[in-house]
Amino acid sequence: MAGIVKIEGKIQTYQWGGRDYLASLLSKKNDHQQAWAEYWLGTHPSAPSILATKAKEFLPDYIHKRALPELQFLLKVLDVKDILSIQVHPTREQALSGYEKENAAGIPANAKQRNYKDKSDKPELAVALSEFWLLHGFKSIDAISDALSTQPYLAPLHQHLKQNGLAKAFEMALDQSNPLVQQMHSALIDDLAGKHFKKTQIEFWIQRWVSRNPGINTGILTLYFLNLVKMNAGEAIYQPPGLLHAYMEGQNIELMANSDNVLRAGLTPKHIDVPELLRICQLQPTQPEDFYIKPHTLASGERIFNTPFKQFQLSVLESNLATEFQWQSNSLEILFCYQGCCELDAGNGNSYASQGQAFLLEPGTNIVLKGEDFCVYRSINTL
Secondary structure (H helix, E strand, C coil): CCCEEEEECEEEEEEEEECCHHHHHHCCCCCCCCCEEEEEECCCCCCCCEECCCCCCEHHHHHHHCCCCCCCEEEEEEEECCCCCEEECCCHHHHHHHHHHHHHCCCCCCCCCCCCCCCCCCCEEEEECCCEEEEEEECCHHHHHHHHCCCHHHHHHHHHHHHHHHHHHHHHHCCCCCHHHHHHHHHHHHHHCCCCCCCCCHHHHHHHHHHHCCCCCCCHHHHHHEEEEEECCCCEEEECCCCCEEEEEEEEEEEEECCCCCEEEECCCCCCCHHHHHHHCCCCECCHHHHEECCEECCCCCEEECCCCCCEEEEEEECCCCCEEEEECCCCEEEEEEEEEEEEECCCCEEEEECCCEEEECCCCEEEEEEEEEEEEEEEECC
């Protein structure tokens, strides 16, 4: 049963995506200049990969036909040109409960107001491919208080924080129907107009959002609550269930559980379910550095990003550390050639991977990967 097969992922178009990065990476033409935001490699029903054969068989069908284990992860490449929504993902138990509840309520799977599209949690690992900006968890109460105290027009929210705590203040910041919130929105937008800010200032990102999305002010006050993080290429960070986050700018490799469950808090025209968001979200301060992953380098030169998650593991194979890697796959794997090219020898004829190409490894495959100039990301089923 062991073997290797070339696969092709699916490009996802979202308004926040870029036009050129994925086209260049995948050697494809973006003739209509669409917002190519994500490249998905996996079996998620929203965008399953296909085999790179004449038959173009869907990857889930191939896996089922060969009685292989289910793929537990979804591998993505993201090109973030504009800000994504502030969001959070549920635990497995919350996802299962929410999915069954929405099914019982008769909410269609593709309904805009649907929160739970599947029964899975969605822990995430992100490896920066460039300078990468994101929001990651809540700041300390003192830091939030300091941020809100800088402008008199934010006094109602600042007072609410001091009197009622983080959870109630965050809930107020999400309340679009509150006249005080509406007044703060207007005053903030007017104040930022025409001013210059650095990317290290949260006002830069609020200003960018309102200038590119006029009239969509949902959640702009919540940015004062969140840690602003700048990552450099090669750095990795993870988001467990319940941790509020948002990608702001840059490119990354993202490995996650095979799920699309998202609850949004703001910076989006999409559905926001505030009560469910507040139920799922961990409303407590965190330190981003506690979630950074420093890769562990094996004797072979393979660098592994160890996370607390059980479903998957990500590592990177680079020719500057070794020009040849050998291993036997114990489960399903996807190899993605991010840079350069390499030879893949699975004992049944050699395959060649160049930039942007991907391969599925079946369990029990003995593989030799070699070349003079390559960077390959290896994602592994670990359940």
